[in-house]
Amino acid sequence: MLNLLNMINIIYNDVPTPYSCYFQDSATPNQEGILELHDNIMFYLFIILGLVSWMLFNIVRTYTKNPMAYKYIKHGQTIEILWTILPAVILLIIAFPSFILLYLCDEVISPAMTIKAIGYQWYWKYEYSDFINDNGETIEFESYVIPDDLLEEGQLRLLDTDTSIMVPVDTHIRFVVTAADVIHDFCIPSLGIKVDANPGRLNQVSALIQREGVFYGQCSELCGINHCAMPIKVEAVSLPKFLEWLNDQ
């Protein structure tokens, strides 16, 4: 029976928690903006939901003697105009803040470092080309999911990877996202990032991580049989620690 219950367990997207149904804790201004917009729109949606469900309930309840539900009315000019124009106006009002946020998130003005994320079937490859190792090559590494049978106790299934993206906090980072075979999608909910990784195209997106921590993400474009098994793990550490890690590479 427990077996069955677990099947309904849905992992939502920082660290997803079982049965959670709200955002993971934000770590970038972008995600804070997204959250604010989402909650704002939800506010108006709740009002609409209240009105619509009350009307529906009421009409169902008093169907036979409700003048509003008069069943031989075929067309009501006034109400038709009202319920076409009003939703359009509401959508328009929602669209403006949405566009503002969209174009704000799109800006990558003065990044301090660039990380390339390249999607493969089915793993990610990261290149830190701003830095060069002793052999004069750029720092690059691949990141695979830890398979179930190699998981050590406490590791998150299908979320923990063998290598993670190390990034310094309070640094403007540019991610350049592309793919090598099919379309993948580089998505980290806590950072407010979701960019398609298209073969032959470089997409940039910025992130300014405000706190140290570990952030998980998953490939978000169906890319084949192991689509579920190419997670993304970002570890944000202080700048000195990051440089230390860089020297080890």
Next chain:
Amino acid sequence: MDINKRWETMPNTEQEELVAKLTERQKLPWKELTQNEKQAAWYISYGEWGPRRPVHAKGDQAFIAKGVALGLVLSLGFFFFVRQFAEDDPKTMNKEWQMKSDEYLKSKNANPWGGYSQVQSK
């Protein structure tokens, strides 16, 4: 006279005859109509027959309810049957493991205000 029980089984000619007879009778002052005649006239015009027959007959609701229940039971049965062939839970699905995950996530400062707990198994 029990017109509402006989009416629908009457042959057409008889129905027409009856209607004609009643129409004739209704030309008189209505006070002179007998109770039965009044009832018959009303039934023919407004009774629950022909286009005024209710959409669902008496037993229909029970029939539909039974059908829906049967469908639900069958699909649940199929679901449980299929689940018998399911793989075991992944080894992460136990409390010790999830407590360990929590420790790790805490050390990594995950979800500092929203909560990070992975514990879901008993």
Next chain:
Amino acid sequence: MSDKTESPLHTVGFDARFPQQNQTKHCWQAYVDYHKCINIKGEDFAPCKVFWKTYSALCPVDWVEKWDEQRANGTFAGDVNP
């Protein structure tokens, strides 16, 4: 952080020719420019380094390798001759 000059992190900044999310052309242009630059001015000409930094920061290593190979074979699509 606040003190930009002290930060050991440097990367390609914003380029008004490529303000979009799509940076493919940015990478490509930098690669072509660099090789054109060194073909004219020679490998050691310092200002060419800017292009080198740009393309190495933006282009995936695979792409660079492929283009290097194409240049060696003479099949490169860009104009890199002086």
Next chain:
Amino acid sequence: MSAIAPITGTLKKRIFTDITIGFALGGAMASYWWWGFHNGVINKREDYYAKLAQLKNSEE
């Protein structure tokens, strides 16, 4: 002339009360969402970052 005064205005009255009740219901849900839930989350976040900033300042 009819003996009973014509009954008018029921539709208008009804629509008016229904819309009022609908918006009141929606307003209640939305208010709970914003002031009961959203503000709580935002406050927790701001508290966290305030503490983080304080910690950083004390370290320097």
